[in-house]
Amino acid sequence: MQLGQYPKTFSLVCFVTTGRPNGFHQIAVLSILADLLFFVKHTNEASSRVAKSLISAIFIGIARCAAHVMNDKFLKPYNPKETEDRIYKMWLDGDYFNPDKLAEIGAANGGNRFTKPYTIIMPPLNANGHIHAGHALAMTLEDIMIRFKRMQGYKALWVPGTDHAGFETQVVYEKKLEKEGRSRFKMEPKELYDEIMAFTLENKKHIESEIQKIGASCDWSRNRFTLDEKIVKEVQNTFKKLFDDGLVYRGSRIVNWCSKHQTSLSDVETESKEQKDAFYYFKYGPFIIGTARPETKFGDKYVVMHPDDKRYEQYKHGDKFDLEWINGPITATVIKDAAIDMAFGTGVMTITPWHSGIDFEIAERHKLEKEQIIDWRGKLLPIAGEFADMKIAEARPKIVEKLKAKGLLEKVEENYMHSVPCCYKCGTAIEPQVKAQWFVKMKPLADKALQAIAEEKVKFIPDNYRKIFNYWMENTIDWNISRQIVWGIPVPAKLCGGCKEYFVDVDGTISKCPKCGSAEVTKDTDTFDTWFSSGQWPLLALGYPDSPDFKNFYPTNVMETGSDLIFKWIPRMVIFGLYLEKKEPFKYVYLHGMVNDAQGKKMSKSKGNVVNPLDLTDKYGTDALRLGLVVGNTPGSEMSLREDKIKGYKNFSNKIWNITRFILSSTEGVAYDRNFTAYTEADKKLSEERHALIVDITKDMEEYRFYMAAEKLYHYVWHTLADVILEDSKKIVPNPFGPKDASAAAVDPAVVLSRQQFLLRTLERVLITLHPFIPFVTEEIWSYIPGSVDDKQKLPLIVTEWPIK
RNA sequence: GCGCGAUUAGCUCAGUUGGUAGAGCAGUCCCUUUACACGGGAAAGGUCGGGGGUUCGAGCCCCUCAUCGCGCACCA
Numbered sequence: 001m002q003l004g005q006y007p008k009t010f011s012l013v014c015f016v017t018t019g020r021p022n023g024f025h026q027i028a029v030l031s032i033l034a035d036l037l038f039f040v041k042h043t044n045e046a047s048s049r050v051a052k053s054l055i056s057a058i059f060i061g062i063a064r065c066a067a068h069v070m071n072d073k074f075l076k077p078y079n080p081k082e083t084e085d086r087i088y089k090m091w092l093d094g095d096y097f098n099p100d101k102l103a104e105i106g107a108a109n110g111g112n113r114f115t116k117p118y119t120i121i122m123p124p125l126n127a128n129g130h131i132h133a134g135h136a137l138a139m140t141l142e143d144i145m146i147r148f149k150r151m152q153g154y155k156a157l158w159v160p161g162t163d164h165a166g167f168e169t170q171v172v173y174e175k176k177l178e179k180e181g182r183s184r185f186k187m188e189p190k191e192l193y194d195e196i197m198a199f200t201l202e203n204k205k206h207i208e209s210e211i212q213k214i215g216a217s218c219d220w221s222r223n224r225f226t227l228d229e230k231i232v233k234e235v236q237n238t239f240k241k242l243f244d245d246g247l248v249y250r251g252s253r254i255v256n257w258c259s260k261h262q263t264s265l266s267d268v269e270t271e272s273k274e275q276k277d278a279f280y281y282f283k284y285g286p287f288i289i290g291t292a293r294p295e296t297k298f299g300d301k302y303v304v305m306h307p308d309d310k311r312y313e314q315y316k317h318g319d320k321f322d323l324e325w326i327n328g329p330i331t332a333t334v335i336k337d338a339a340i341d342m343a344f345g346t347g348v349m350t351i352t353p354w355h356s357g358i359d360f361e362i363a364e365r366h367k368l369e370k371e372q373i374i375d376w377r378g379k380l381l382p383i384a385g386e387f388a389d390m391k392i393a394e395a396r397p398k399i400v401e402k403l404k405a406k407g408l409l410e411k412v413e414e415n416y417m418h419s420v421p422c423c424y425k426c427g428t429a430i431e432p433q434v435k436a437q438w439f440v441k442m443k444p445l446a447d448k449a450l451q452a453i454a455e456e457k458v459k460f461i462p463d464n465y466r467k468i469f470n471y472w473m474e475n476t477i478d479w480n481i482s483r484q485i486v487w488g489i490p491v492p493a494k495l496c497g498g499c500k501e502y503f504v505d506v507d508g509t510i511s512k513c514p515k516c517g518s519a520e521v522t523k524d525t526d527t528f529d530t531w532f533s534s535g536q537w538p539l540l541a542l543g544y545p546d547s548p549d550f551k552n553f554y555p556t557n558v559m560e561t562g563s564d565l566i567f568k569w570i571p572r573m574v575i576f577g578l579y580l581e582k583k584e585p586f587k588y589v590y591l592h593g594m595v596n597d598a599q600g601k602k603m604s605k606s607k608g609n610v611v612n613p614l615d616l617t618d619k620y621g622t623d624a625l626r627l628g629l630v631v632g633n634t635p636g637s638e639m640s641l642r643e644d645k646i647k648g649y650k651n652f653s654n655k656i657w658n659i660t661r662f663i664l665s666s667t668e669g670v671a672y673d674r675n676f677t678a679y680t681e682a683d684k685k686l687s688e689e690r691h692a693l694i695v696d697i698t699k700d701m702e703e704y705r706f707y708m709a710a711e712k713l714y715h716y717v718w719h720t721l722a723d724v725i726l727e728d729s730k731k732i733v734p735n736p737f738g739p740k741d742a743s744a745a746a747v748d749p750a751v752v753l754s755r756q757q758f759l760l761r762t763l764e765r766v767l768i769t770l771h772p773f774i775p776f777v778t779e780e781i782w783s784y785i786p787g788s789v790d791d792k793q794k795l796p797l798i799v800t801e802w803p804i805k
Numbered sequence: 806g807c808g809c810g811a812u813u814a815g816c817u818c819a820g821u822u823g824g825u826a827g828a829g830c831a832g833u834c835c836c837u838u839u840a841c842a843c844g845g846g847a848a849a850g851g852u853c854g855g856g857g858g859u860u861c862g863a864g865c866c867c868c869u870c871a872u873c874g875c876g877c878a879c880c881a
Contacts, residue, residue, distance in 0.1 A: 077843060277880075292880045304881085340881080349881030356880085418880050429880095468809065468876080475877085567876085600817080600874090632818050632828075637810075638874085640817055644830050651843040662840035705821075711828070726840070 073784060074661035078654045080621025084776045088212060091779075096798050097219045099155040105799060106153075113801070118154035119556040120146055121541045121586075122218055123565070124163035124226055124534060127204035128172045131211065133595040133603065133641055134562055136613035137633070139214040140626045141592055141706065142560045147217055147772035148701050149557075151802040157553055159541045160211065160218035162204050164227045166488035166530035167269065171261065171425045173199055173487070185262070189486045189525070196487045197227075213614060215622050215775050217798065222549070224541045226533050227489070231540045235533045236492040236506045238580060239438075243504050247441045247579075248481075250493075250502050254360045255480050257433040258423040259378035263484040264437055265423065266529055267477060268568045270430050272419035279416035280400060281346070283408045285323035285332060290345035292416060293352075294399045295392050298326055298383050299371040300350035304362060307336040309347050326403060327385040337362050354434050374431055438491060438526070442476040445575045449473050457584045458574060461704050462636040465566050465591055472567040481529045488527025495522050535572030538585035545580075559586040563593055563636055590704055593638040595629070600640045611641055623774035624650035630773060631710045652714060653777045656770070659722055660781050663763050666733045667756045672764075674788035676757040678750065683758040686725065690716075690762055694769060698804040701772075710773050717766055725762070729755055760786070771797050 095101040099117065106114030120142055125135060142158060150156035173196045174184055184192055204225065211218070224231065242248035255264035277292045287303055305312045319334040332350075339362055340347065353363035353370040363370055375381050380395055382388045387395045403409050421430040450473045452458055453466060460466045482491055492506045498518025503510070512519050533540070538559065542550040555577065561569065570589055577585030596602055597609040604610065616625045628646035633639045679687060693716055700709035732755045763785060771778040779797045787794035 074840080077841080272877080272879090275880090279880085290881050296880095341879090344879085345881050347881085351881085358879095358881085416880085419878085420880060464809070471808070471877085564876095594875095598817080634819075637818095642817060642830080645817075647843085648829060651841090654843045655841065658841035658844090660840085665840075700821085703821080707819075708821080711819075715828080722841085723845080727845090730840095 074657060074664070078621075078657035078777055078780075080617075080623065080650075080653070080776060083780045084213075084215070084617075084622055087776050087779050088215065090796065091217065091798055092220070094796060094798075095221075096150075096796065097158070097217045098221055099157040099219065102150065102155050102799065105795070106155075113153040114155045116154050117553050118146070118149040118156045119542075119553040120158045120558055120560065121538050121556050122158060122160045122216075123559070123561045123569075124161040124224070124537060124541075125207050125211070126165035126168055127162040127200045127207055127225070128165055128169040129203060130206060131214075131613060133611050133613050133629075134592075135211075136214055136625065137592055137595055137629045137639075138560060138562065139211055139216045140629050141590065143214070143216050143218075143626075143775070144630065144706050144772040145558060145560065145590075145704075147775060147798065148802065150217070150798070151768065151771065151800060152805060153801065157222070157549075158216070158218040159222050159224060160208070160216070160220060161224040161537070161541050162207060162226070163530065163534055164200055164225070164487065164489075166527060167261075167263070167265070167425070167483060167485060168530065169196060169200055170485045170487040174261075193486045210614060213617060213622065215626065217775070222541075226530075226537075226540075230543070231533070232489050233506070234540055234544060235489050235528065235536060238536060238576070239492060239528070239532075240504045240506050241580075242440060247445065249439055249441065250436060251439050251478075252434055252436045253439065253478070253480075254357045254432050255435045255437055256421065256430045257376065257435070258426065258428055259376065259431055260426050260428040261423060261485070262376065264433075264435055264480055264482065265430070266480050266531070268531070269424050269529075270421040271424040271427075273422045273427070274417065274419045277416050277418065279413040280403075281410035281412070282403055283410055284325070284348075284350060285321050287348045288346045288410050289348055289350050291349075292418065293396075294403065295380065295384075295387075295395050296352040296355050296373050297350065297399075298380075298385075298387075299354075299373050300325075300352055301330055301332050302335050302351050302363075302366075302368055303332050303348060304335045304337050304340055304351055305348045306340040306342045307338060309340070309342050311347060324406065324408070326399065326406075333368075335362065335366055335368070337365065355432050357432055360432075360434065370434060372434070374433075376433070378431055437480045438482040438493070440479040440481055440532075442478050442575075445579055446473040446476045446571070448578045449571060449574045452574060452578060452584050458586065459588050461588060461590045462634075465563065465589070465636060468566050469571060473571055476571075479529075481532045482524075482526040483529055484526055486527065488530060489533055491524045491526045491528060493524040495524065497521065531569060531572055534569060536576045536580070538573055538577060539580055554581065554585075555583050556586045558588040558590055560590040560592065563591040566591060588704070591636050592633070593636055596638055596640050598640055598642040600638070611643075616643070616646055620646050620650040621653060621776070623653050623777050627652065627710060627714070627773055630706055631714065633707050635704065652718065653774065655718055655722060656766070656777060656781065659717070659726065659766075660763060660785065662726055663759045664785065666729060667760055670753070670756045670760070671789050672760040672786045673757060674761075674791075676761070678754060679758060680751055680754045683754045686758060687761070689720075690765060694765060694803050697769060698802070706773075713766070713770055713773070717770070721762060721766065725759075729759060733759075765803060767797060768800055768802060771800075 091097065099114070102114035106112070122142060123138065125131070131139075146156050146158040170184075176199070177184060187195075208220075208223070239248060256267065256270050257264055279290060279292050280294055281288050281290050282294070282297075284300075284303060289303070291297060305315070307317075315334045317334060317336040320331055321334075322329055322331050335351075339358060340349065351359035351362055351368075352373065353359045353368060354372045355374060360370070362368070371383065373381060373383060374392065378392060380387050380390050380392070384390070384395070387399060390398075400409065400412075422428060423430060450470060453469060453473075460469065492504055492508070493502050494505050494510065494513075495502050496513035496516060496518050497520030498513055499516040501513070501515055502524070503514055511521060513521055536544070538556055539545075539550070539554065542554050542556075544550050544554075559570070559573065573585050577583060594602065597611065601607065601609060613625060616628075620628075624646050627649035629639075629641070631645075631649070693712065697709040697712050700706070700712070733752055767778045767782055767785070775798070782797040782800075
C-alpha cells in the first residue's frame with residue numbers, strides 16, 4: 001500500500017462523511033490523529049482549538065463507523081475462524097450427513113428427492129498420528145463428490161473409518177518404546193497389545209476431529225474401526241471361508257524377513273534401495289561363480305546352469321564332483337534349469353534355497369535340500385564354522401579374505417550397482433527366509449479381478465492406472481498374510497500337536513483336533529497383515545454380511561484414494577468384493593496423486609518440508625485450503641502444495657463475501673422470485689450464459705473433473721460476475737454504494753427489477769455450485785440471503801437442490 | 806533391464822473429441838469520495854524438450870532421441 005500517495009486530509013474527509021473505513025482510511029486517520037495530538041500539545045491555543053475540533057470530527061467518524069459495523073454483517077472481511085466450527089455443528093445437529101435423515105427430508109418435501117443411494121467408503125485412516133496433506137486432499141475430494149451427489153438428490157452416504165494399521169502402528173509404537181528405553185521383546189504380548197490399543201484410541205480421536213476440521217460430511221453415526229468386534233469376527237470368517245475353499249494354505253516358503261522387527265512382510269511392505277557393492281567371482285570346482293553375497297555360500301552344494309548353454313555341454317544334470325570350499329572339501333551336484341540367465345556373469349551359479357526366492361524355486365523344482373545359513377536375528381549359524389554368530393556386515397570381508405587366502409578368489413568387480421529389498425519402515429535389508437506362514441493363493445482370485453476390469457465393471461480415473469492394476473494382477477505371487485506382531489487381528493487358527501495339522505477356530509471353542517482328536521492344541525499367535533482386513537473394507541464398513549446398510553449401499557459408487565495404493569490396496573478390495581459377494585466393491589476408482597512441497601519435492605520428516613494442513617486451515621480457512629488442493633490438480637498426477645495459492649483462495653472467499661454484500665444492498669426490500677421471467681434482453685442473455693456454465697461444470701463434476709469445475713466457477717465468479725456484471729449493475733440498480741450521480745442508474749423500474757432478480761438468482765446459483773468445494777463460506781452466506789417467495793421452508797445449503805440433475 | 810508418467814510463460818500447473826496458446830502466483834505500469842487493496846485496469850512474457858512423420862491444419866495422433874520423476878525386476 002502506498003499511503004504516501006494518498007492524501008491524508010482527503011482520507012479524513014471520506015472517513016468522517018461516510019463512516020466507511022477501508023484499510024487506507026484507517027491508517028491515514030490514525031496517522032492524522034497522532035499528528036493532531038502532537039499539534040495540540042506543542043502549539044498555541046488558537047491552532048490547538050482547530051486541532052481539537054478536527055479530533056472531535058474524527059470521533060464522529062469513528063462513531064459512524066461503529067454504527068456501520070453494528071448494521072453491516074458483511075462490513076468486515078470474511079472470517080473463517082468465526083464460522084467454520086459453528087457451521088459444522090449446525091450440519092451435525094441437523095443430521096444432514098446421515099442418509100436416513102435425507103430420506104426423511106425427501107419424504108417431507110414431496111418424496112422424489114433422496115431416494116437413490118450413492119455411496120463412498122472413506123479409506124480408513126491410520127489411527128497412529130495426525131492427518132497430513134494427502135489426507136486433506138483425499139477428504140476434500142471425497143467430500144466434494146458426496147456433497148455434489150447429495151445436492152443432486154441422492155441418498156448420499158459417506159462412511160468414515162479408521163484403521164488399526166497393524167505393522168505401521170506397531171512400528172510407530174516401538175519407536176516410542178525405544179525413546180523410553182523399553183523394548184517390545186521384553187514385554188508380555190497382552191501388556192503390549194493393551195498399550196498400543198490405548199495409544200491407537202487416543203490417536204483415533206485426534207484423527208477424527210481433524211477430518212471434521214476439513215469439513216468432511218461423512219456420517220459419523222456409521223463410523224467404523226477395523227478392530228470393531230463385528231469386523232474382527234468377519235475378517236476371521238473370511239479366513240475360514242478361504243481356508244475351506246482351499247484358497248488359504250499353510251506353507252513353508254520364502255518370505256521377506258525383517259530382522260529388526262522380527263516379522264515377515266508381504267512384497268508390498270518392502271522397498272528397494274539402490275546400493276553399490278563389490279561383486280566377487282570365486283572358483284567353485286571347475287566353475288567360476290559370481291556373487292554379491294559370499295556369506296550365504298556356506299551351504300551351497302548345487303551348481304546350476306542353463307540346459308542350452310553350450311559352454312557347459314559336457315556337464316550333465318545330476319553329475320557330482322568334489323571341490324574345496326570355504327570351510328573344507330564338499331561334494332557338489334550339477335543342476336540344469338532354464339531359470340538361469342546365460343548372459344549374466346558366467347552363466348553358472350550356486351544356489352542358496354533358504355535365502356533366495358529364485359534359488360528356492362529351483363530347489364523346489366528339483367527336490368533339492370534347503371538349509372538355513374542366517375538366523376532370524378541376521379547372524380550366521382553354526383554351518384558357517386568360525387564365522388558363526390557374526391553379523392553379515394562383519395563376516396563378509398572376513399569370508400572373502402579366507403577364500404582369497406585359499407586361492408579361490410578369481411576377481412572382484414567393485415561398484416556393482418543393484419537394489420536390495422529393505423523393510424519399508426526401518427530400512428533394514430530384508431533377509432529372505434524360509435518360514436511356515438499362511439498364504440493366500442492369488443492366481444484364481446486375481447483372474448476374477450482381471451476379468452472384472454476387462455468387463456469394465458471397475459473403471460479407473462485416470463484410466464492409465466488400469467494398466468498398472470492389470471500388470472500387478474497378471475504377475476501376482478501368493479500373499480503372505482501372517483505377521484509375527486501382536487498388534488492386529490489374530491489368525492483364528494490352532495496347531496495340533498498330534499497330527500501337526502492346522503485347523504481354523506473362529507469362535508475359539510475347539511479344544512480337540514477335529515482330525516486326530518488330540519487335545520494337545522496350541523493357538524497361532526500371529527496376526528493378519530493389515531491389508532487382509534482393509535482389503536475387505538468396502539464390505540466391512542457397510543456391515544457385511546447381514547446389515548441393512550450392506551443391502552442398501554453395496555456395491556459402492558467410487559473409491560477415492562492415493563495413487564500409491566493402486567497395487568497395495570485396490571486389487572485386494574476388488575478380489576475380496578468379487579470373492580465374498582460376487583460383486584465388484586466399487587464402480588470407479590479415483591486416484592489422486594501425491595501431495596508434494598512447493599518445489600515439487602516429496603514431503604518427509606527428515607527433509608523438514610512437511611506441511612501440516614491444519615496450520616493452513618488455521619491461517620487461511622478450510623475453504624481456501626480445499627480450493628488450493630483441488631484447483632488445477634488432475635487425478636493421478638502429483639501436485640505441489642504452495643501457500644501462496646491457498647492465500648489466493650482465501651481472497652476468493654472474501655470476494656464472494658463482498659459480492660454478496662453488494663448484491664444484498666442492491667436488492668434491499670426486493671422479494672426474490674424464483675419464477676421470475678420478465679428479464680430484459682440483456683439479463684436473458686446473461687442468464688443463458690450462466691446456465692451454460694452450470695451445464696458445463698455439472699458435466700465436469702459427473703466426469704470427475706473437479707479441478708476443471710472449480711476453476712471455471714472461480715473464473716466466472718471473479719471475472720464475469722464481479723468484474724463485469726456487478727460493475728455494469730452499478731449503472732442500472734441504485735444502491736447505497738453506487739455513484740452519487742444517481743442519474744446513471746436506470747429509471748425504468750422494470751429494468752431495475754430484472755437486474756435485481758438476476759443478481760439474486762445468480763448469487764443463489766453460485767453459492768449452490770460452489771458449495772461442494774467451499775462448503776463453509778457458502779453455507780454461511782446462504783443463511784443471510786433471502787429465500788424465494790415460493791420457498792415453504794428454506795433448507796440449509798448442504799441439502800439444497802443442484803440446478804441440474 | 807521392463808513398465809508408467811512428465812517435459813507448455815520467471816515459478817506451480819491447466820489445456821475433455823487435432824481448428825489462431827490459458828490460469829494462479831511473482832514481476833512492470835497505472836488506478837482509490839467505497840461491494841471487496843484479501844481491490845480495479847493495462848501491458849509484457851511461450852518457435853508447447855529436440856528431431857522426423859500423418860494431416861488442409863498438431864501442444865494434442867504416430868515414430869525416435871534426450872532429460873527428470875515414480876514403480877517393478879535383478880543381490881548368479
